[in-house]
Amino acid sequence: MHIYSHLVVAHALLPHLQPASPSEYYWGAVAPDIRYAAGLRRRQTHRPAKEVRSWLDSAPELRDFVLGYLVHILTDERDAAGVLYDRFPIPAVRRRLPRSLAAVLLESAYTESVRLEVQLAGTENCLLARMGVPQPVLAPFARAANRYASAPSLPLALELLSGLGLNGSPRLERYLRIAGWLERRPRLRRFMASRVDVTQVTRRITDDLLRQIPLYSRSVPSGMRYT
Numbered sequence: 001m002h003i004y005s006h007l008v009v010a011h012a013l014l015p016h017l018q019p020a021s022p023s024e025y026y027w028g029a030v031a032p033d034i035r036y037a038a039g040l041r042r043r044q045t046h047r048p049a050k051e052v053r054s055w056l057d058s059a060p061e062l063r064d065f066v067l068g069y070l071v072h073i074l075t076d077e078r079d080a081a082g083v084l085y086d087r088f089p090i091p092a093v094r095r096r097l098p099r100s101l102a103a104v105l106l107e108s109a110y111t112e113s114v115r116l117e118v119q120l121a122g123t124e125n126c127l128l129a130r131m132g133v134p135q136p137v138l139a140p141f142a143r144a145a146n147r148y149a150s151a152p153s154l155p156l157a158l159e160l161l162s163g164l165g166l167n168g169s170p171r172l173e174r175y176l177r178i179a180g181w182l183e184r185r186p187r188l189r190r191f192m193a194s195r196v197d198v199t200q201v202t203r204r205i206t207d208d209l210l211r212q213i214p215l216y217s218r219s220v221p222s223g224m225r226y227t
Contacts, residue, residue, distance in 0.1 A: 001075060003067040003145055003160070004031050008114050008198075009073050011207045015069075017213075019064035028068025030120060030145055031128065032076075037141045038133045045131050049073050049212070055127060062125055065139040069127075074209050104154075104178050108189055109196035111152035116124045120146050154183050 001009075010029035019025035035045040052073050055066045122142025124135050144160045182189045 001103055002038055002149060002157060003033060004035075004110050004157070005103070005107050006030055006072050006075060007116060007118055007149055008110050008202060009075050009209075010068055010203050011116050011118065012208065013071055016206075016210060017067050017069055021064045021118045022120070024062075024064040024123070024148075025068040026118045027121040027123065027142065028065035028070075029072050031065070031069055033074050034128075034133055034137065034141050037137045042133055045132075046073060046076065049077060059125075059127060063128060065121075065125060065127070070213060071209060074212055075205060079212070080206065101178055101182070101193055105159060105196065106181055106201070108154050108182065109193040109198050109201075111154060111157070112190070112193045115152075115200050116149060118149050120149070122146070147167055153188070208227075 006029050007026060010026055014022065014025070017025070033044045035042060038045075049070065052066065052070045055069075056063060059066065085224050122138055123147075124138050128138070131136070148156050148160050182192075
């Protein structure tokens with residue numbers, strides 16, 4: 001999943017987790033992907049969920065940041081974009097397009113239909129330092145992510161990734177190729193995005209995540225709205 005998809009999931013869980021500082025929570029929800037800007041390996045920032053949970057005890061002052069981080073890690077472990085691809089309602093389209101399109105499709109669907117008002121703190125902390133994230137990359141990454149979150153679109157996602165100088169990563173280069181291909185076909189992109197029920201997809205993800213982090217959730221009325 002890409003940045004905006006992670007923010008949508010984190011936003012949907014906000015009433016359950018009730019962070020004292022939403023900006024720190026949202027910062028944690030995208031922070032694992034700073035690895036691209038920092039030139040780190042995935043395993044350096046995408047730590048096992050069990051380890052991330054332990055940070056709630058070892059760094060209680062960073063609770064909101066850690067909760068966002070945990071949401072990101074659990075969402076990635078669930079492979080929500082892959083599940084979307086497997087359940088895409090038009091089998092003929094699914095057979096002709098690569099599974100790696102799933103993350104781009106989900107990001108496109110969210111940027112087309114969901115608007116959030118979020119702010120990422122972008123602050124440094126001991127956990128990021130421990131993972132080897134250089135302090136100078138924090139502010140540029142946070143600025144780019146905040147700009148994207150305030151006016152999400154697939155072209156801006158491509159600009160964000162390209163502007164951070166994310167070269168040399170096969171996964172990112174594949175993402176850029178697929179996203180660029182889809183962006184050059186706006187009718188197909190809009191059609192495919194329209195076939196994704198973002199409310200249903202998000203609810204499936206959040207329901208699954210809440211079963212994994214019950215100690216930190218609180219009940220809220222059903223029927224969360226996305227605008």
